Amino acid sequence: MKQRVSPPRAFLRGIPITVWMLVLVIGPLALTFLMSFYSTDGMQIISTLTLKNYALFFTDPLYVSVLAKSMIVALIIAVLSILTAYPLAYLVSFRLRRGKQLLFMLSIIPLWVSYLVRIIAWRTILGNKGVINSALLAIGAIREPLTFLLYNRFAIAITLTYICIPFVFIPVYTALEKIPRNILEASSDLGAGELRTFFTVVFPLSLPGLVTGFIFAFIIALGDYIIPIQLGGTQGIMFGNLIWNQFGFAFNWPLGAALGFILFGISVVVLTATSRFGTTEGGFLSE
Amino acid sequence: MGLKIYGALIFLFLYFPLAIVLIFSFSPTKTLVGMQGITLKWYEELFRDRGLLTAFLHTVLIGLGAVTIAIVLGVSGAFFVTRVHFPGKGVFRTLVLLPYILPGIIMGISLLIFIRNFGIKLSWFTVLLGHVSFTVPIVMFQIMSRIARMGPNYQSAAMDLGANPAQTFLYVTLPMIRTAIIGAALLAFTVSFDEIVISFFLTGSAWMTLPVYIYGMLRFGLSPKVYAISTIILGLSLILIIFMARYTGRSADVYRAGKKEAGEAA
Amino acid sequence: MAGEIAIELKGVRKAFDEVIAVHRFDVGIRKGEFFSLLGPSGCGKTTTLRMIAGLEEPTEGEILLEGRDVSRVPPYRRNVHTVFQDYALFPHMNVKRNVWFPLKMKGVSLADAKERIERVLRIVSMEGFERRLPQQLSGGQRQRVALARSLVDEPAALLLDEPLGALDFKLRVAMQKVLKDIQRKVGITFIYVTHDQTEALTMSDRIAVMKDGHVHQVGTPDEIYNSPATAFVASFIGDMNFLHGRLVSYDGMGCTVDVNGRTVKAARAACLLGDEARNAPGTDAAVKAGGDVLVCIRTERVQVNPPRETEHGIEGTVKRIVYRGTDYEATCAFADQEIRAVVSSVTWDPAVAVGSRVRIGFNAADVSIFPRSEESMIIQYSSEAV
Numbered sequence: 001m002k003q004r005v006s007p008p009r010a011f012l013r014g015i016p017i018t019v020w021m022l023v024l025v026i027g028p029l030a031l032t033f034l035m036s037f038y039s040t041d042g043m044q045i046i047s048t049l050t051l052k053n054y055a056l057f058f059t060d061p062l063y064v065s066v067l068a069k070s071m072i073v074a075l076i077i078a079v080l081s082i083l084t085a086y087p088l089a090y091l092v093s094f095r096l097r098r099g100k101q102l103l104f105m106l107s108i109i110p111l112w113v114s115y116l117v118r119i120i121a122w123r124t125i126l127g128n129k130g131v132i133n134s135a136l137l138a139i140g141a142i143r144e145p146l147t148f149l150l151y152n153r154f155a156i157a158i159t160l161t162y163i164c165i166p167f168v169f170i171p172v173y174t175a176l177e178k179i180p181r182n183i184l185e186a187s188s189d190l191g192a193g194e195l196r197t198f199f200t201v202v203f204p205l206s207l208p209g210l211v212t213g214f215i216f217a218f219i220i221a222l223g224d225y226i227i228p229i230q231l232g233g234t235q236g237i238m239f240g241n242l243i244w245n246q247f248g249f250a251f252n253w254p255l256g257a258a259l260g261f262i263l264f265g266i267s268v269v270v271l272t273a274t275s276r277f278g279t280t281e282g283g284f285l286s287e
Numbered sequence: 288m289g290l291k292i293y294g295a296l297i298f299l300f301l302y303f304p305l306a307i308v309l310i311f312s313f314s315p316t317k318t319l320v321g322m323q324g325i326t327l328k329w330y331e332e333l334f335r336d337r338g339l340l341t342a343f344l345h346t347v348l349i350g351l352g353a354v355t356i357a358i359v360l361g362v363s364g365a366f367f368v369t370r371v372h373f374p375g376k377g378v379f380r381t382l383v384l385l386p387y388i389l390p391g392i393i394m395g396i397s398l399l400i401f402i403r404n405f406g407i408k409l410s411w412f413t414v415l416l417g418h419v420s421f422t423v424p425i426v427m428f429q430i431m432s433r434i435a436r437m438g439p440n441y442q443s444a445a446m447d448l449g450a451n452p453a454q455t456f457l458y459v460t461l462p463m464i465r466t467a468i469i470g471a472a473l474l475a476f477t478v479s480f481d482e483i484v485i486s487f488f489l490t491g492s493a494w495m496t497l498p499v500y501i502y503g504m505l506r507f508g509l510s511p512k513v514y515a516i517s518t519i520i521l522g523l524s525l526i527l528i529i530f531m532a533r534y535t536g537r538s539a540d541v542y543r544a545g546k547k548e549a550g551e552a553a
Numbered sequence: 554m555a556g557e558i559a560i561e562l563k564g565v566r567k568a569f570d571e572v573i574a575v576h577r578f579d580v581g582i583r584k585g586e587f588f589s590l591l592g593p594s595g596c597g598k599t600t601t602l603r604m605i606a607g608l609e610e611p612t613e614g615e616i617l618l619e620g621r622d623v624s625r626v627p628p629y630r631r632n633v634h635t636v637f638q639d640y641a642l643f644p645h646m647n648v649k650r651n652v653w654f655p656l657k658m659k660g661v662s663l664a665d666a667k668e669r670i671e672r673v674l675r676i677v678s679m680e681g682f683e684r685r686l687p688q689q690l691s692g693g694q695r696q697r698v699a700l701a702r703s704l705v706d707e708p709a710a711l712l713l714d715e716p717l718g719a720l721d722f723k724l725r726v727a728m729q730k731v732l733k734d735i736q737r738k739v740g741i742t743f744i745y746v747t748h749d750q751t752e753a754l755t756m757s758d759r760i761a762v763m764k765d766g767h768v769h770q771v772g773t774p775d776e777i778y779n780s781p782a783t784a785f786v787a788s789f790i791g792d793m794n795f796l797h798g799r800l801v802s803y804d805g806m807g808c809t810v811d812v813n814g815r816t817v818k819a820a821r822a823a824c825l826l827g828d829e830a831r832n833a834p835g836t837d838a839a840v841k842a843g844g845d846v847l848v849c850i851r852t853e854r855v856q857v858n859p860p861r862e863t864e865h866g867i868e869g870t871v872k873r874i875v876y877r878g879t880d881y882e883a884t885c886a887f888a889d890q891e892i893r894a895v896v897s898s899v900t901w902d903p904a905v906a907v908g909s910r911v912r913i914g915f916n917a918a919d920v921s922i923f924p925r926s927e928e929s930m931i932i933q934y935s936s937e938a939v
Contacts (some may be wrong), residue, residue, distance in 0.1 A: 009452075010371045017364030017427070018381065024420040025382055028397035035400050054374045075300040084297050105532060112299050112524050117517040122306030124311065124509060133308055165301065216388075223390020226307050226484065230505065240392050246490070247396060260396045267389055444609055444641035446628045448702065449658035454629075458654075462645045 001044060013279050029264070036258035043128030045253060048082060053258035063242060063259070070239040071266075074221035078168075080161040081217040082210065085168035091200075093176040104173065113168030119230050122159040126150040126231070151233025159231055164283045167220060171278070175201070175209025212278030299310035305521060312514035329550065339516065342500035349496060350372055350479040353418035354426075354472045360419075361426030362468065366460075368427075369434045386420040391484030394420060399488045409491040417485040422475040429474065433467035470534035478529045481520075555573045557585040557687040558620075559607060559710055565614035567600055574600040576766045578614070579792075582710075582744065582759075587736055589745045589753040592763035593789070593932065598746045601763075602712050605744060606635045619709055629658070633713040634703035639697045640721065648674075648698050649683035659801055666705075673701045676735060693724055698733065705918040710742035717752065729756055750790050754778065762786045764930065780821060785925035787849050794855065794892050795931060796848040800840055800922075812848055813888035817865055819848065819920035845925035854919035855894035857883055859900060863914030867892070871909045885913055 037049045041111045056064045110118070124147040125131045128242040133149070134141045149155060179202060225240030232238065243263065246256025297405050331337060348450045368380060407413060413553050443461065445455040482500035490499055497516075504513055558581040563756030567575040570933060574599040582588045589801045590598035603609040616624045623631050634655065644673045648668060649663075656666040674680045677697040687695055698714055699849050703711055711858060715733070717725045736743045747753050754774045763787070770782035782788035788795070798810040798817065808822040836866055852865050857871075857919050869887035879899045892913060903910060 010367075011373075013363045014367035014371065016360045017367060017423070019362075020419070020423055021379075021382055024416065024423075025385055028394070028401035029385075031341050031401050031404055032397040084300070088294055088297050091290055091291070095290065105528070106298070107301070109525065109528060110305070110520070112477050112481075112528050113305060114517070114520045114524060116481070116501055117308060117520055118304060118484060120505070120509065120513055120517055123310045124307055124514075125304060127509075152422060160288070162304065162345055164299075219388070220392060223392050225392055226502075240390070243392055243396065253396075253400065257400060260393050261392065264393050267393070271388065314884060440637055440641040441643060443628075444637060444643075445654070447606055447608065447635045448655040449629045449706070451627070451629050451915070454658060458657075459643055463643075465645075504910075 021156075032257045032264075033261055035254055036261050037256075038254040038271055040252050040254055042251070053255045056255065057258060057262065066242055067262075070222055073157060073238065076163060077157055077160045078214050078220040080157065080213055080216040081164040081168045084161070085165045086172050088165075089169050089173040089176055093173055094202075103135075107169050107173075108166055110162075111170075115163065115226075118163060119159060119227060120160065123150070124154070124157070124230060126155050126194050134212075143197075144153065149167045150231060152235040153232065155231040155233075156228055156236045156238070159227050160224060163224075163227075164217035164220055167216045171209040171212040171241065172206060172218070173209070175206045175212075179205050208278045212274050215270055215274045215278060219270060223263060223267070288423065304378050304521040308517045309521065312510065312518040314511070318338055323493035329511040330519075332512050333515050333519070336512070338495075339497070339500055344498045345495060346480055346497040349411070349415055349418055350425055350476045352477050353422045356419050357422035357475050358468060358472060361465070362421045362430055364423070364427045365434055369431055370439075384424050387424040391482075394483045395488035398485065404491070406449045409489060411491075412491040412492070412495050413491075413498065415488040416420065418479045418482065420485070421482070422479055425475040425478060426468075426471040429471035430464060430467055435466050460501050466534045470531050473527055473531040477524060477531070481524075505548045556583065557584045558566045559586070559618075560744070561615075561617040562601075563610045563615045563617070564603075565601070565604060565606060565616060567597070567609065568612045573766050575604075575611075576768075578761075578768055580741060580761060580768075580771055584742055585740050587733070587743045587745065587756055587758045588603065589747060589757040589760045590763060591747055591750060591753040591760050591789075593748055594761040595765070597766040598748075598763050599714055602635070602714055602744060602746050605710075606633060606712050606869060607631045607633075618932060620900065632709045633712055634706075634708045635714060636696075636699050636703050636716050637912040638715050639712075640687075640699040640704070640716075642695055642699055644687050646686075647683065648690075649920045650684050652700060652705050652838075656808075659706060669705055673705045674698075676739065677701045678705070678731075691726060692720055692746075696720075696728065697731075699878065704735075704739060704741070708741070710744060711736075712744060713745045715748070716829075717749075720747055727751075729814075754790070762789065764789075768808070769797055781849075781921060782835060783930065784923040785930040785932065786850070787921060788931040792852040792893070792895065795851060795928070796850070796890055796892060798846050798848040799923070800842055800844050800846050801841060807917065809847055810846055812867075813890065815865075815867060817920060818917040819847060819922045820918045821920070822922040839923045847923040847925055847928060849921040850892070850915050850919050852882070852893045852895040854915055855892060857885070857894050857905060857911050859895055859912070859914035864916045865914065865920075867913045869911060869913050871905060871907055871911055872909060874905070883911075885911060887913070 006062050034054055035045075037051065038047050039048070039050050039052060042200075064245060088107060092100060093260070096103060109171070122131070127133070128147065128150070130254075131140075133146055183205075184197060187201050192200065222238075222239055225238060225244045226269060228238040229244075230234045239259070240263075241255050243259045246252045246259065312329055313325045313327070315324065315328070368376060373379075394417075398413075398420065402409070402416070403412050441459055442455050446452070446457040452457065481498060482496075483502060485503070486496045486499050490496065496501070497520075498501065501513065501516060503511065557561060560582040561704050562578045562580050565575060567573070590601055600609060601922060604611050606716060606778055607626060607630075611624055614621050614624070615650050618631060619668065621807075632764070646654070652670045652673060653663055653760060655665050656669065657663070670683075671680065671887040674682070678877070679697050679701060682690070682694070682698070686749060687698070690698065697714075700711075711935065713732075719726050720728060729752060732743075745753070745756065746899070754777070757774060759773055760777050762769045764785050770786045772780070772782075777786060778790055783792065787793045796812055798812040801809040801811050803809075803822060807820045810817050810819060850924070859866075867887050871883035871890065871893065872886050873884040875882045876898075878898070880898055881896050883893050883905070884897065885894065894913065
């Protein structure tokens with residue numbers, strides 16, 4: 001029997017959160033898993049267990065190919081996000097004396113600006129009558145609007161990268177900030193130039209943050225379906241759309257549940273990699 | 288040097304789209320090149336749009352509701368996880384975090400399936416439930432982070448000096464996490480305000496939150512009203528972030544168990 | 554000093570799963586006593602303190618506060634307060650409110666408490682600081698406020714967990730005097746945890762020396778220093794030589810040993826009886842004639858070329874001389890052993906140099922004997938060990 005708080009009493013404070021977890025996390029996910037083994041006849045959901053949804057996933061080339069393409073696009077987006085966010089984080093962390101706090105805030109702000117607003121912005125920029133086209137037309141660089149900008153994977157990639165950049169920035173910046181500056185001094189003291197120091201000291205030490213950022217970006221990009229709808233057109237179907245469709249007119253919830261669960265599985269696997277190779281979920285949920 | 292230029296370019300890239308939205312909200316026409324003066328008429332139209340104003344109100348209410356519930360669940364949960372020993376804590380923490388880090392679509396369909404299973408109709412209640420799912424991890428992890436920085440000694444000291452558990456919580460623990468709660472609440476509110484995916488799945492036909500309403504507006508193309516409301520949201524987000532920055536980060540440093548400072552001369 | 558027992562530990566034992574933090578502690582601490590718990594990190598001193606405070610519960614045994622068994626009583630119902638290593642002043646309260654806290658928990662209003670708060674702040678020389686916040690104070694100031702906070706409701710005892718650990722040297726010495734003064738002035742029982750033997754020796758009425766959860770000895774500073782009960786205590790306090798020898802005969806109080814063929818008489822050898830009162834591991838074996846022993850002499854009691862005749866003398870060669878300002882430390886070799894002598898700079902003979910043949914002198918009264926089996930518990934820091 002501990003004196004600080006007796007165990008029975010201590011567990012009381014865990015009740016609200018456990019109830020929440022059962023009702024809003026475990027319950028829904030469990031039922032979805034169950035639902036993935038049901039089927040539908042177009043009107044109703046038949047609750048006899050069957051594997052046909054998963055079978056469909058593996059046999060119908062549509063699903064696997066869309067998933068594969070989505071994963072590749074997500075990968076590309078993650079890479080692009082890193083190429084933009086990492087240098088920025090390095091700049092703010094290592095090259096700035098004053099105004100570091102301010103620049104950090106400025107880099108984060110796009111994260112808290114509405115997701116929808118950012119989508120709207122990019123539709124505006126990339127459209128036929130959008131900013132880029134208007135500008136290029138006006139200066140006579142092109143005669144007709146560029147159509148490849150919008151309604152395809154390119155548009156999806158740019159917009160999602162834009163969304164993901166802050167998600168990569170934060171863990172990378174945190175990791176960079178944690179590097180003790182006297183290590184850099186020691187490195188240069190021992191004769192390494194800045195580039196060398198970067199590759200041999202800074203980069204390896206920042207790797208956990210980079211991995212975390214990469215994985216966050218990947219997951220966000222993989223699961224998104226709104227951006228593909230808004231900016232992807234007919235070419236830009238991503239795996240999220242396939243799931244989404246099942247809950248719309250198609251009304252094939254069991255199939256949607258199965259596809260959703262596959263996405264869940266992939267996400268969990270990828271996220272486990274974060275805890276192994278990346279930083280802890282501290283990331284952007286700690287102060 | 289090249290790095291600084293690259294950095295500046297990235298910054299431009301980050302803010303250019305936002306600037307576009309801002310500018311377009313004041314432009315009478317839709318094109319950048321042919322801008323003819325500034326107008327506030329799109330904002331005026333916003334205020335006449337009953338549906339939009341209702342949706343805005345709904346969003347605020349949901350936000351307040353979800354945040355309040357999240358504070359109760361999150362604070363109790365945070366203390367539960369950090370102070371009580373039980374096996375499988377890592378799994379527990381991950382489960383709590385899931386609604387926040389999983390793609391929204393997974394949570395959306397899961398909650399939808401769950402709710403339908405019990406025959407509950409879609410309404411503000413289901414939307415609220417959905418929002419509570421992701422606001423709780425936000426609050427709980429922020430509070431956990433503050434508890435960790437605080438260290439257990441303050442509570443030990445309070446009890447040592449004669450405070451029973453209730454008094455310790457009321458007079459010592461709660462005041463010390465107060466700013467963390469406010470910061471977490473602001474963060475959770477911002478996320479809830481902007482949330483569209485889960486809201487979309489769980490909303491009834493008539494009852495909408497603002498993001499869902501705007502999304503509906505997008506069906507008809509990009510009318511300038513959209514830019515106006517977007518700019519307003521931009522402004523609100525900015526204000527919330529500034530407040531949030533005040534309550535977390537540096538101001539919280541005072542609560543760190545200060546061993547370093549003890550080495551100074553008397 | 555009043556003979557009344559303020560705090561008593563009876564058979565107190567603490568285990569954390571498989572790790573035994575405290576094996577067995579029996580002691581009666583007197584009212585108004587300055588009692589120290591001394592030992593290296595991990596010896597169980599802080600755990601013991603926390604058990605007295607109520608922040609840990611003993612696995613076995615009883616803790617009595619003013620005669621009352623409080624082993625199962627929570628900390629907020631015990632009349633003892635702790636001064637923590639990091640002070641733990643509540644950052645959201647100013648000095649006045651911090652000090653008010655214990656009284657507030659007893660239901661005393663701020664107005665009623667005003668006088669007592671001012672009085673205790675005066676005792677620690679922090680009057681005038683009422684409105685300051687902890688962040689605005691220096692380390693030493695925070696410590697004094699923490700002290701005031703723990704004293705304001707006149708507890709039966711004050712428990713201090715290495716309170717001076719975070720201060721730099723000169724400040725620490727100054728604060729030792731301050732603490733001792735306050736303790737004497739207020740007349741309150743102090744239980745003081747430290748790993749610094751000088752601190753313990755200068756401030757305490759009695760010291761409990763601990764290692765790895767065992768209490769090796771409880772005694773006054775004089776007893777600890779001059780009559781160490783185990784080889785560990787002998788090595789932890791002061792600077793001790795440990796020579797190897799063989800027991801020749803034991804005559805009740807002292808004994809005769811053989812050191813490399815030379816006969817040495819020793820004054821203290823009670824440990825050779827296998828005294829169960831010493832409950833540390835490795836101390837229960839009695840040594841018979843012919844058995845191996847440790848021959849211990851304080852370095853300051855070893856003389857180099859003593860002007861007056863000493864009871865014992867050994868011829869040796871000087872191997873190393875270290876000048877330490879106030880004294881010289883000379884390491885001398887004889888046969889296959891080494892002995893260190895610390896000689897005051899005033900009496901040091903500058904003619905002695907490395908390689909000199911010298912006479913090493915000491916008296917039987919300065920020699921303690923321990924069983925050779927206790928060699929493993931010695932704490933010595935040599936350059937090889939680092």
